[in-house]
Amino acid sequence: MGHHSCCNQQKVKRGLWSPEEDEKLITYITTHGYGCWSEVPDKAGLQRCGKSCRLRWINYLRPDIRRGRFTPDEEKLIISLHNVVGNRWAHIASHLPGRTDNEIKNYWNSWIKKKIRKHNSASNSSTTTNINTQNHVLDFTSNNIKLDHFANQDQNVTTAKPISSFQETTLFSPTCPLFMFEPNSLLLHGSATTEGNNNNNHNLQTDQYFQDSVNLISSETWNQVQSSVSSLPPPISSTTSFSMDTMNINYLPPLIENVENMEEESCFDHQRQEMNNINDEWHQQQQCPNNNINNFLFWDNMVHGNDQLGGEEQLAPNSTNMGTNTITLSPFPSSSF
């Protein structure tokens, strides 16, 4: 019999739950709580397996469940978290009170299908100057999603319209992009000047590598990029600022300690705390294969000066024109690393 392994009982009912069954389960759980799900069916008088009871309770019956359409804020959060952690639905759900992993997963799967359909129809009806455009969105269903933030005006690089819309769907507001990514997946288009802790300036001539975001995820290409920036002071252990054209970006250490002890309560603190938690988990999960692989928080300096972060540099507190930069993020670790 092809029944589920936990359902050893005879006469185990499957399929949709009836209102009567729901009532029994609610009555039992609310009076006894749940400790051992395998005992629940017997004690609650249900012809279900414990697993089915658990699922029904977790995903539908528990009192703090939140139903109805996702709000725009929730959608943004889901998208951003998915950028960071991939298909870890339970993790994503833990950041959305009252929402279940199942619900979010369903939402995402239908959402992603819409996006793919939308993109396919858009790309069929428009010409593109960029051979990479297709590649930017091909991986939508995998963990190697690449997103172009900050719509790019340089036709030579990318015109990936569907992706640029993600600027509006990032975590907290369009003017406060907050991302996490591996440095080895970061693409900087154009030359960039970095300011190290010792006030040495380093020019990155990186155009040649950044033209092709597909190649970047190969270790060969990344090794080339690495060697081109090897003169930099290690950006991992301290806050380092990169100035790219008119945009300033802070690269924060992957783990920020003592967030609670920051002198000033800022409206970003809870966001930072949240990202730190994600950061932390990410590191634990990845077990950091080598020291060069870190992820960072990415802040728009216009919104968030790095003086709050204890960094050494004081960045110019302006960052107005994002339109000339293309940043391609591959938020989830590539298997090639």
Place this chain on the structure above:
DNA sequence: AAGGTAAGCAACCGCAGATTA
């Protein structure tokens, strides 16, 4: 109105890690 198709969603399945005997 009827049939076909797509979308949304609840539930199931298999697996892996944790826990218990």
Place this chain on the structure above:
DNA sequence: GTAATCTGCGGTTGCTTACCT
């Protein structure tokens, strides 16, 4: 130490409803 069991997760299925044609 290990086998059995439990729990939780992510992928997938399949049912119901909505929408076309």
